[in-house]
Amino acid sequence: MTSHFSKTHGTATDYAADSAVMKTYGRAEIAFVKGEGCWLVSEKGDRYLDCASGIAVNTLGHSHPALIEALRDQAGKVWHTSNLFRIPGQERVAKKLASLSGLDQVFFCNSGVEATEAAVKIARRASHERGEPNRMTVLCASGAFHGRTLGMLAATDKPAFRKGFGPMPDGFEHVAFGNLNALRDALGPHVAAVMIEPVQGEGGARHVPEGYMEGVRAAADEFGALVIADEVQAGIGRTGTLFSFESYGVTPDIIALAKGLGGGFPVGAVIASKTVGDAMTPGTHGSTFGGNPLAMAAAEVILETLSEPGFMADVRRRADLLEKGLLALASQHPDKIAEVRGRGFLRGVRLDESCEVGSLVVALRERGMLSVPAADNTLRLLPPLVISDEEILIAIDHLAQALVD
Numbered sequence: 493m494t495s496h497f498s499k500t501h502g503t504a505t506d507y508a509a510d511s512a513v514m515k516t517y518g519r520a521e522i523a524f525v526k527g528e529g530c531w532l533v534s535e536k537g538d539r540y541l542d543c544a545s546g547i548a549v550n551t552l553g554h555s556h557p558a559l560i561e562a563l564r565d566q567a568g569k570v571w572h573t574s575n576l577f578r579i580p581g582q583e584r585v586a587k588k589l590a591s592l593s594g595l596d597q598v599f600f601c602n603s604g605v606e607a608t609e610a611a612v613k614i615a616r617r618a619s620h621e622r623g624e625p626n627r628m629t630v631l632c633a634s635g636a637f638h639g640r641t642l643g644m645l646a647a648t649d650k651p652a653f654r655k656g657f658g659p660m661p662d663g664f665e666h667v668a669f670g671n672l673n674a675l676r677d678a679l680g681p682h683v684a685a686v687m688i689e690p691v692q693g694e695g696g697a698r699h700v701p702e703g704y705m706e707g708v709r710a711a712a713d714e715f716g717a718l719v720i721a722d723e724v725q726a727g728i729g730r731t732g733t734l735f736s737f738e739s740y741g742v743t744p745d746i747i748a749l750a751k752g753l754g755g756g757f758p759v760g761a762v763i764a765s766k767t768v769g770d771a772m773t774p775g776t777h778g779s780t781f782g783g784n785p786l787a788m789a790a791a792e793v794i795l796e797t798l799s800e801p802g803f804m805a806d807v808r809r810r811a812d813l814l815e816k817g818l819l820a821l822a823s824q825h826p827d828k829i830a831e832v833r834g835r836g837f838l839r840g841v842r843l844d845e846s847c848e849v850g851s852l853v854v855a856l857r858e859r860g861m862l863s864v865p866a867a868d869n870t871l872r873l874l875p876p877l878v879i880s881d882e883e884i885l886i887a888i889d890h891l892a893q894a895l896v897d
């Protein structure tokens with residue numbers, strides 16, 4: 493723990509020219525060989541404080557004993573059987589997700605984009621089954637990110653991601669983020685659902701304004717549309733409650749989950765109310781791997797841990813500590829930090845135009861701390877939910893130093 497501020501850590505370089513891996517990512521020239529709690533250790537033996545969590549995935553940090561034990565145990569029994577058979581772990585995880593969310597039915601998949609794509613299919617099918625086949629449009633928010641399949645590229649508000657991949661599927665419209673009037677203007681008998689991230693992740697750790705989620709629910713009800721909460725990033729405790737929508741006192745009809753659900757094991761889920769879920773009959777959707785016994789063993793540990801009494805309350809206490817530290821930094825550096833935003837441990841530091849978020853991510857990494865850039869020149873801090881008080885202070889210290897480098 494002595495090398496926190498040493499500058500011996502690896503730096504970003506161009507992606508290795510001789511690699512056979514397709515160059516869809518601009519990667520940092522670091523490979524990790526070991527993880528312990530909130531720390532990752534590189535091939536060179538450098539330790540990094542992980543405030544990225546593999547993009548909001550490592551809910552309980554690295555090498556969590558209960559996750560290791562559950563996966564080891566399941567790995568020695570059966571890995572995969574397909575959804576042609578009952579999977580007891582799936583039934584347990586589905587029951588838990590249903591009771592925790594107040595909804596009824598769960599479809600399992602393997603990633604975030606499969607969850608959002610399935611959520612849209614379910615919403616459209618539900619309109620179709622209730623005799624409204626023209627109710628097919630999904631309203632999304634400006635700045636939204638819902639994933640990278642063709643369907644979800646159309647839902648994502650980032651024209652650059654679509655370039656060269658057209659034609660896009662029809663039936664997606666975008667309305668201004670957080671603006672209820674704009675939403676109401678766009679609603680109508682053609683709208684199947686409104687799809688919202690309660691806190692936008694890729695969009696820059698942007699939380700919705702006060703009263704917005706309640707307004708979305710009321711407007712959707714008035715116009716006969718469903719509400720889809722894309723909690724792929726904001727769910728599973730990340731924003732201070734198990735589901736992000738909980739803190740707004742509304743219940744969506746459909747929830748998409750993934751990132752944090754398996755704590756590092758790939759798993760996605762869509763939770764739906766009975767009325768909506770009943771539209772999905774045998775043959776309407778599927779996934780070969782979805783909800784396999786290994787994925788369910790990991791998800792079960794995550795859900796059990798997060799629903800232990802006091803766990804989420806302590807996440808909120810520590811997330812407040814992080815927020816206080818960031819707000820103090822912002823008041824010391826009004827020329828560099830424009831805004832502290834987001835919720836819980838999906839926290840954003842929006843930088844002044846004079847600072848560039850990519851450079852700050854590199855500066856932090858060189859000091860031994862991992863973070864994630866987001867849209868809107870925003871630095872995203874996504875530590876494991878188990879980050880300690882001491883580690884939060886270390887993170888704030890790194891940021892304070894990196895800002896004056």
Ligand SMILES: *Cc1c(COP(=O)(O)O)cnc(C)c1O
Nearest residue numbers: 603604605637638639693724725
């Ligand atoms: C990451 C993300 C997705 C896509 O998840 P993948 O697992 O990368 O497919 C969808 N929606 C939101 C809000 C996300 O943050």
